[in-house]
Every structure is written in structure tokens, then in C-alpha cells.
Amino acid sequence: MTKPVLVLGAGPAGLAAAHALASVGQPVVLVDKESKLGGAPIISGYAKLVPSGEWARDAIGGMVRRVEENSLVSIRMNARVEAFEGEPGNFKARLSDGSSVEAGAAILCTGFTHFDSVNKPEWGFGTFPDVVTTTQVEQMISSGRGVRCPSDGRKPQRVAILLCVGSRDRQIGREWCSKICCTVSCNIAMEIREELPDCHVYIYYMDIRTYGLNETYYWKSQEEFKVKYIKARIAEVTSDGQKLIVKGEDTLVKRPITIPFDMVVHAIGMDPNVENKSLAQVFGVNLQEHGHIARGSYGASGQTSRAGVFVAGAATGPETIDDSIAQGNAAAMAAYALANRKDAVAA
Amino acid sequence: MAIHEKSLIRPENLKTHDNLVLDGVNVSVHWSTFIQSRVVTDYNEAMEEEIAALPGGEHINRCWQCGSCTNSCTVNALNPDFNPRYWIYLIRTGMESELLRDKDIIWQCISCNKCTYACPRDVFPEGVMKATAHWLELKGHTPKSKSTLFDEEFTAQVVATGKIEEGRIIRNFFARTAQPLLQDWLVEMVKRVARRLPFKQGLMMGWGAVFRPRTRKWAKASAAINEYVHEQEARNRKALNLE
Numbered sequence: 001m002t003k004p005v006l007v008l009g010a011g012p013a014g015l016a017a018a019h020a021l022a023s024v025g026q027p028v029v030l031v032d033k034e035s036k037l038g039g040a041p042i043i044s045g046y047a048k049l050v051p052s053g054e055w056a057r058d059a060i061g062g063m064v065r066r067v068e069e070n071s072l073v074s075i076r077m078n079a080r081v082e083a084f085e086g087e088p089g090n091f092k093a094r095l096s097d098g099s100s101v102e103a104g105a106a107i108l109c110t111g112f113t114h115f116d117s118v119n120k121p122e123w124g125f126g127t128f129p130d131v132v133t134t135t136q137v138e139q140m141i142s143s144g145r146g147v148r149c150p151s152d153g154r155k156p157q158r159v160a161i162l163l164c165v166g167s168r169d170r171q172i173g174r175e176w177c178s179k180i181c182c183t184v185s186c187n188i189a190m191e192i193r194e195e196l197p198d199c200h201v202y203i204y205y206m207d208i209r210t211y212g213l214n215e216t217y218y219w220k221s222q223e224e225f226k227v228k229y230i231k232a233r234i235a236e237v238t239s240d241g242q243k244l245i246v247k248g249e250d251t252l253v254k255r256p257i258t259i260p261f262d263m264v265v266h267a268i269g270m271d272p273n274v275e276n277k278s279l280a281q282v283f284g285v286n287l288q289e290h291g292h293i294a295r296g297s298y299g300a301s302g303q304t305s306r307a308g309v310f311v312a313g314a315a316t317g318p319e320t321i322d323d324s325i326a327q328g329n330a331a332a333m334a335a336y337a338l339a340n341r342k343d344a345v346a347a
Numbered sequence: 348m349a350i351h352e353k354s355l356i357r358p359e360n361l362k363t364h365d366n367l368v369l370d371g372v373n374v375s376v377h378w379s380t381f382i383q384s385r386v387v388t389d390y391n392e393a394m395e396e397e398i399a400a401l402p403g404g405e406h407i408n409r410c411w412q413c414g415s416c417t418n419s420c421t422v423n424a425l426n427p428d429f430n431p432r433y434w435i436y437l438i439r440t441g442m443e444s445e446l447l448r449d450k451d452i453i454w455q456c457i458s459c460n461k462c463t464y465a466c467p468r469d470v471f472p473e474g475v476m477k478a479t480a481h482w483l484e485l486k487g488h489t490p491k492s493k494s495t496l497f498d499e500e501f502t503a504q505v506v507a508t509g510k511i512e513e514g515r516i517i518r519n520f521f522a523r524t525a526q527p528l529l530q531d532w533l534v535e536m537v538k539r540v541a542r543r544l545p546f547k548q549g550l551m552m553g554w555g556a557v558f559r560p561r562t563r564k565w566a567k568a569s570a571a572i573n574e575y576v577h578e579q580e581a582r583n584r585k586a587l588n589l590e
Contacts (some may be wrong), residue, residue, distance in 0.1 A: 065543075178495075194537055208411075219409075219468075222409055223408065229411070230440065250387060250440070252435065253440075253442070253445070255386070255387050256385065256387070
């Protein structure tokens with residue numbers, strides 16, 4: 001009997017890895033710090049996912065149930081890994097609940113942390129109640145309450161979505177593109193227009209990066225939902241006491257703009273998980289320059305700098321849910337091969 | 348001048364005062380020159396919808412500002428101020444005053460449709476130019492263009508008789524545009540035509556000019572065309588909140 005594979009984090013990548021391993025008969029110990037499985041899409045209350053259009057609670061909820069119902073997956077919630085020692089095929093992890101786990105391999109599916117908009121104070125988050133984040137809008141939609149101004153609950157007449165909040169910004173040490181915010185913002189803009197047809201939605205962008213087939217979201221939002229795109233990086237969000245005032249330069253006409261809005265939405269980026277430094281120490285893996293968990297080379301799916309420890313999903317950098325699931329599956333394959341190697345040799 | 352070459356300071360935004368005292372300090376002459384702000388303070392959201400409601404403007408909201416239309420434009424090659432990409436942006440963002448600065452050249456589109464074939468998003472910029480020129484006329488920003496007056500004269504004759512009589516079109520068009528009838532090129536053309544024209548043809552043309560023959564049983568068709576035209580005109584005026 002091989003030792004189980006330790007999967008840390010029960011988001012899309014971790015759930016995919018746990019399910020993949022269990023479905024080939026490999027025991028899994030799935031550890032998550034939260035009291036609920038599902039990772040960011042569930043914990044942060046995402047609405048409809050891109051590109052499937054399925055509600056997060058249905059799509060990711062289904063993955064959660066599938067893992068919960070599998071007897072080969074042992075779930076440890078409200079737990080962190082505090083120590084991790086040993087070698088490939090023979091690791092031992094100590095959890096924060098005092099228990100210990102023997103594991104043949106480990107997969108880190110520890111995800112990301114949403115950028116905290118307070119770190120860009122000039123854009124008004126935390127100062128004006130009607131400045132919100134994409135995550136908050138997702139929650140307004142998924143809760144069924146609809147998109148409303150938090151200050152007084154009114155339906156906004158005009159919404160500005162600011163892209164690249166916490167991404168592509170040397171001033172705050174975030175030099176990466178968070179990859180998903182453009183597509184998510186196009187989708188949110190369409191959802192707002194659908195719920196509130198009289199509400200005008202403007203997206204302020206530097207570049208639109210709805211890569212690959214996500215381009216559909218960019219096209220559809222313009223062509224069917226008449227979302228307007230203004231090429232401008234916003235300088236500041238203030239208020240005249242009644243409305244939010246968005247200031248910047250419309251670079252296509254070289255003109256300064258100060259436009260009133262009812263609601264401003266920050267399309268927040270994906271930071272490395274705030275716990276990455278301690279995770280790196282516990283698991284003895286390297287981080288890459290921006291603080292994400294460093295990946296090995298081609299040919300070793302999800303390999304980290306430490307043999308027997310794999311990584312998948314947004315722990316490696318900004319990642320989509322679909323790609324996180326694919327990486328979870330790939331890392332599961334690699335971990336399975338490694339965890340079963342000794343037995344194969346012994347036989 | 349292409350948009351990127353336009354000076355950020357426009358002469359009309361420069362304000363000078365011969366005598367100006369601010370907080371007790373005389374700041375006349377040099378220091379009394381001020382540059383008025385060019386800040387865009389709001390979007391006119393009705394504008395795009397109005398132009399999109401006119402024939403040709405339907406797909407303006409597809410534009411992503413790549414500039415293929417302006418780059419492929421025949422008129423732009425001759426007059427760099429003719430910039431469809433820029434106007435589409437002004438319309439979409441509702442910068443009406445900015446658009447009106449170019450109201451006297453927008454009608455110059457020659458409908459070569461090079462932009463139509465260059466546009467990756469099927470915006471139909473040529474149609475948008477037409478709709479915009481139409482919008483400017485309907486809103487009273489520009490007088491009817493000569494081509495509109497010509498079209499009206501031409502259409503009126505077709506609707507009335509089912510036929511066109513060239514001599515009458517030219518006479519009426521010249522009259523409506525305050526042009527003399529006896530223009531050199533016209534006199535020369537008539538002389539040369541008269542020299543070569545078979546006698547019977549000339550007789551028929553003369554007869555047609557005097558008696559204005561109609562297509563037989565035209566009344567019904569005429570009424571139907573009229574009804575449709577009025578319907579469309581009413582629809583356009585309603586879309587622009589006129590009347």
C-alpha cells in the first residue's frame with residue numbers, strides 16, 4: 001500500500017488533483033485552511049464563471065461533492081501544514097491541528113490572494129463606499145441582490161470599471177498581468193447591462209487582454225451589450241459629494257477627463273498567496289521573483305525545486321480556473337508516478 | 348493635421364485681458380494670458396444612440412479604434428483632418444462639441460468603401476460617415492449639402508413621374524444651389540450634343556422636357572414610395588428627439 005499524496009488547498013487545482021488521484025485508486029489527504037472546500041470561487045462568492053457561464057457554486061460545488069463523497073480522500077479542514085520533512089515516497093507532515101500525515105508526495109494548490117485595493121488609495125477604495133472591487137460585484141450578483149451602490153442601495157446609472165488594479169504597476173511592485181481581469185470585467189460589464197439596461201458601463205483600460213477565445217467576451221460586450229471602452233489609466237477617483245469623479249487622460253483624444261460616476265469597480269489582480277513565504281519555508285521550495293511558487297522545467301509537470309513536492313494552479317502565478325484544473329490533473333499524474341515508484345521497484 | 352499633431356492649445360482657448368487685477372495684484376499684459384481648460388467633464392450618452400439609429404450608423408458600437416478606416420481612407424490621404432476613426436470615437440464617447448468642430452468636412456466622404464473592406468470589426472465606417480452627416484443636417488448643425496439637394500431633386504422627380512428628365516434636374520439643382528444655368532461647360536456640352544444628336548432623338552428630348560411624361564399607372568407606386576419615405580423620415584426624427 002502506497003502512502004497517500006498530500007494535497008494542500010481545496011480550490012479548483014486541489015480538487016482536480018485530489019479527484020484525479022482518487023479515481024486511479026491513490027489515497028489522498030486534502031488539507032485546507034478554511035472551514036469550507038472550494039477555494040477562491042466558493043470562499044469569495046464568485047458568480048458565473050468564465051468561459052463556461054456556469055455558476056461557481058454549481059461548477060466548483062460539483063467538484064467539492066465529488067471529492068467529499070470519495071472514500072479515498074481524507075479531508076482535513078481548518079488546518080495548515082506546520083512542518084514537512086522526509087524524502088520522495090516518504091514524507092511526514094505535521095498539521096496545525098496536532099495530527100501528522102505520512103505522504104508519498106505533496107501537491108501545493110495554495111492559490112493566490114486578491115489584491116487589496118487599499119494599496120492604491122488614489123482610486124478611492126476604502127474612502128468612498130461606492131468604490132468596490134470585482135469580487136464585491138461578483139458577490140452582489142451571486143447573492144441575487146443585484147448590482148447596487150453600497151452607500152444607499154440605489155441602482156447605479158453609470159459604472160466605471162478600472163482595469164489593472166494591482167497589476168502591471170511598478171509603483172506597488174506588481175509587474176505582472178493578472179491575466180483574467182480583462183475577461184472577468186467584460187463579463188461583469190455584460191452582467192450589469194443585463195440586470196440594469198439603463199445603466200451605462202465604461203471600462204477604462206491600458207490594453208485589453210482577453211486572450212485566446214476570451215476575445216468573444218470583448219466583442220460581445222461591445223457589440224451586443226454596448227459597453228464602452230476608454231483608453232485611459234485613471235489618475236484618481238474623488239467625489240463632489242454627490243457622485244464619484246473619475247479623473248484621467250483619454251489618450252485617444254489627448255484630453256484630460258473628469259467624469260461623474262455612480263459606482264467605480266476595481267478589476268483587482270491576483271497577488272501571490274500572502275502565506276507563500278511561510279509555505280516556501282515549511283515545504284523547502286523556492287519562490288520565483290514575484291513571490292509565486294517556482295516551477296521546474298518542461299517535462300516535469302508541476303515540479304517545484306524540491307523533489308516530491310509539486311505545484312498547480314494560481315500558486316504558480318495568475319491562473320484561470322480551467323487551467324488550474326488542468327494543472328491539478330497534470331500534477332496529480334506526476335505525483336502518482338512518484339508516490340508509486342518504490343512499490344513498483346519493490347515488486 | 349492628424350489628431351496626434353494637433354496643438355494642445357487652441358487659439359480660442361487662449362484668453363487674454365488688457366486689464367486684470369487678481370487679489371489686488373495687477374496681472375495685465377503677459378500674465379493676463381490664460382489657457383482655458385479642455386477637460387472633458389461629461390459624456391453625452393444620447394449621441395451614439397442617435398447616430399446608431401440612422402441608416403448606416405447601426406454598427407458604430409463595434410469600433411475598437413484600430414484606425415484601419417482612417418489609414419485606408421481616400422479623403423484622408425488628401426485632407427488629414429478627415430479622420431473617421433477619430434469621429435467614431437467622439438460619437439461613441441459623446442464629445443459633441445469636438446465633433447462639431449469638423450462638421451464642415453464630415454460630408455466629404457466619397458463612399459469609396461475602402462474602409463468598409465479594411466474594418467476588422469465590420470463597423471461600416473462609410474455608413475457611419477453617412478449617418479453622421481445626416482445627423483448633422485437633421486440637428487441643424489449643417490445646411491443641406493449640395494449632394495443632398497441633388498438627391499432630393501432627383502428623388503422628387505422619380506417619385507412624381509417614375510422618370511427623370513435630366514434638363515429639369517440640372518435646372519432645378521442649379522436654382523436651389525444658386526448657380527447660374529449658363530455655365531461654360533454646360534453650354535459646350537449642349538452644343539456638342541446638338542451637333543451629333545439624331546434629329547428624332549432631339550425632338551423626343553424636347554417633347555419630354557415640355558410635357559413631362561409619366562410612367563403609366565405610376566400613381567400607386569408613387570404613393571407607396573412617398574409613404575415609405577415619410578415613415579423613415581418620421582422614424583429618424585423621432586430617434587433624434589426632434590419635433
